[in-house]
Amino acid sequence: MASLQFQLLQKDKNSRARAGEVTTDHGTILTPIFMPVGTVGTVKAVTQQQLVNEVKAQIILGNTYHLYLRPGIEVIEKCGGLHQFINWKKPILTDSGGYQVFSLAGTRKIKEDGVTFQSHIDGSKHVFTPEKVMDIQRIIGADIIMAFDECPPGGSDHKYAQKSMELTHRWLERCINQFNATENKYGYTQNLFPIVQGGVHQDLRKVSCEFISSKNATGNAIGGLSVGEPQEKMYEICSLCCDHLPENKPRYLMGVGTPWNILECIGMGIDMFDCVMPTRNGRNAMLFTTKGVINIDNKKWEMDCSPIDDGIACEVSNYYSKAYLRHLMKAKEILGLTIASVHNLAFYGWLMNEARKKIIEGNFESWKKEMVVQLQQRL
Numbered sequence: 001m002a003s004l005q006f007q008l009l010q011k012d013k014n015s016r017a018r019a020g021e022v023t024t025d026h027g028t029i030l031t032p033i034f035m036p037v038g039t040v041g042t043v044k045a046v047t048q049q050q051l052v053n054e055v056k057a058q059i060i061l062g063n064t065y066h067l068y069l070r071p072g073i074e075v076i077e078k079c080g081g082l083h084q085f086i087n088w089k090k091p092i093l094t095d096s097g098g099y100q101v102f103s104l105a106g107t108r109k110i111k112e113d114g115v116t117f118q119s120h121i122d123g124s125k126h127v128f129t130p131e132k133v134m135d136i137q138r139i140i141g142a143d144i145i146m147a148f149d150e151c152p153p154g155g156s157d158h159k160y161a162q163k164s165m166e167l168t169h170r171w172l173e174r175c176i177n178q179f180n181a182t183e184n185k186y187g188y189t190q191n192l193f194p195i196v197q198g199g200v201h202q203d204l205r206k207v208s209c210e211f212i213s214s215k216n217a218t219g220n221a222i223g224g225l226s227v228g229e230p231q232e233k234m235y236e237i238c239s240l241c242c243d244h245l246p247e248n249k250p251r252y253l254m255g256v257g258t259p260w261n262i263l264e265c266i267g268m269g270i271d272m273f274d275c276v277m278p279t280r281n282g283r284n285a286m287l288f289t290t291k292g293v294i295n296i297d298n299k300k301w302e303m304d305c306s307p308i309d310d311g312i313a314c315e316v317s318n319y320y321s322k323a324y325l326r327h328l329m330k331a332k333e334i335l336g337l338t339i340a341s342v343h344n345l346a347f348y349g350w351l352m353n354e355a356r357k358k359i360i361e362g363n364f365e366s367w368k369k370e371m372v373v374q375l376q377q378r379l
Helices: 048-055 064-069 073-078 082-086 098-103 130-140 158-181 202-213 231-244 259-266 277-283 315-319 322-330 334-361 364-375
Strands: 005-011 018-024 027-031 033-035 060-063 092-095 108-110 115-118 125-128 144-146 191-193 220-222 251-253 272-274 286-289 292-295
Touching: 005 334, 018 334, 027 033, 033 334, 048 315, 048 334, 060 064, 064 073, 064 092, 064 098, 064 125, 064 130, 073 082, 073 130, 082 092, 092 098, 125 130, 130 144, 130 158, 158 191, 158 202, 202 231, 220 231, 231 251, 231 259, 259 334, 259 364, 277 286, 277 334, 286 334, 292 364, 315 334, 322 334, 334 364
Parallel strands: 033 272, 060 092, 092 144, 144 191, 220 251, 251 272
Antiparallel strands: 005 018, 018 027, 108 115, 115 125, 286 292
């Protein structure tokens, strides 16, 4: 068993984009990477076989808050951890639940010790402390587990953002102590990533980056972005964080975002991304394609018998037509949700592979500028 390793293989000549490899006990992840979100142990409407064969996913996410409430950690532990429970052989990352607790603003109380919250399922009361969240994630069994943080709203003023950041830093100390005091659960190495916070305030983000970097973790995450702040502000903070986080560790930008957001942030030096957007938007009839964005509900696609997207090597995207997918969506057939979700995830995977190729070739920046415009076109 070895701790997570990161190898930086190539840097782009005209930007800070980089291609690398993250190696875990469940396999190697080629970066930059997009990680499909499997909140409750499933990527919605997509089978594990489709994730492997069509999406070519190298790592997926689970969520501590949701898995803790249902099916419960007793079930997951009895089945040998999340990998065994869902029969997934590749790496898994678990989000600590900090963001979910943040989104429950009306039913939670944040104190120094931790957070008291009500279940969104049955209203029952629960407490998350940094120590408990580490223990839960150990039992879930992810390869990468996230520190418990407070995620302040996008428009938080300096005073609130500072108070929140300082609490996140104190919680991180407790997370590290508990993580170090506990063993790997299922015979493979688990790795703890701290999370940078500080809202949209540059001075706080710099302080947080320096604090997080001092912990010498195997990787580092940037949280608290894409939570309501303007896009330009997100880019500004992301760039600043990349200036102050170690170059020899993977950088993970949490919860971002659109294909063009991701390309811009790759250019700043981000390696890892996750977002519910490809699956959630797919279920709501928005398709990301190599030519631009399609609302498959629109009548213009009713008679369009061409493939969903012949620009990517995904069987689902080439096998089904736009007209057929529109029909499935209009008829509220479940297959439509699966096709749209698989396609969007496969498109995100294609985009990451193309970005990696362009970084290695040395022409990422010029390609990125063209793609950012192309991908935002409304077809």
